[in-house]
Amino acid sequence: MTGAARDSGAPALAACGLVFGYPDSGPVFTGLDAAVPARSTVAVLGPNGGGKTTLLRLLAGSLSPDAGEVRVDGEPVGRGRRALAGLRRRVQLVFQDPDDQLFSASVRQDVSFGPLNLGLDAAAAGERVDWALEALGITALAERPTHLLSYGQRKRVVLAGALAMRPSVLLLDEPTAGLDPQGVESLLATLEGLRAHGTTLVMATHDVDLAYRWAERVLLLDRAVLAEGPAREVLADPDVPAAARLRPAWAPTAARALRRAGLLPEDAPDPATPEEAARLLGP
Secondary structure: OOHHHOOOOOOOEEEEEEEEEEOOOEEEEEEEEEEEOOOOEEEEEOOOOOOHHHHHHHHHOOOOOOEEEEEEOOEEOOOOHHHHHHHHHHEEEEOOOHHHOOOOOEHHHHHHHHHHHOOOOHHHHHHHHHHHHHHOOOHHHOOOEHHHOOHHHHHHHHHHHHHOOOOOEEEEEOOOOOOOHHHHHHHHHHHHHHHHOOOEEEEEEOOHHHHHHHOOEEEEEOOOEEEEEEHHHHOOOOHHHHHOOOOOOHHHHHHHHHHHOOOOOOOOOOOOOHHHHHHHHOO
8 A cells, every 4th residue: 555545535544334243142243334534532432342342453454354344544455464464564453451462571572573573674673662662651661571560561561562563543442441540641641642743543442531531533332333423522412321331421411510500601611530620610
């Protein structure tokens, strides 16, 4: 796929009529359509078993649809080895459990695996590794054995390995699961830096408040697309997440209560966090 061949007006990534099922559990999708705009942040929201991970794996090429196709920049992704290798250069998937992706003895070896497999020489691969480790704040762990890392550290190493591939689209499956609040904030700051540099980010989560706070757009999924659009518009209606067996977002719920009590002006933005609410309400 060449730059000249890409449709610059097309979504960075799209699912077109995807049909997929697991042999022992029946169909998951029976014609799913979804689009990820370029340079956007998208939260894929849904309950456990709703198909979030399956969709990310189909988009990344680690699963093949029974029918339909995945498109990158408007071009269909082929099924052959070369086509999938090209897809994985541009689209990287980070699994929920870091132990599913860690397999090298040390952090540096693990993060360098992908760049070296691209055919980069040692110096070029090393530059990518150093950049990714610094971006994740784990340069000090470079020579640490991976089996001695904490859970949060392992998550950051796996993410560094994905970043070292310099993907244009990064797919993250429940990236905040198992992280403490400080770890979540650190991860979101890292993702914001990637977004600012033009990386398209897609996060699968069942955390409605995280999606409301972080994402520009949401895709509400429960084996079919129930709703999609700007995050703060879609999630403002409490019935929308309820349709996917999720609780309402805290921010619009709190804002409605504060306005009814006369504590928040009608034209004030909905606070995305309790801290924002406290600032809006003043001392």
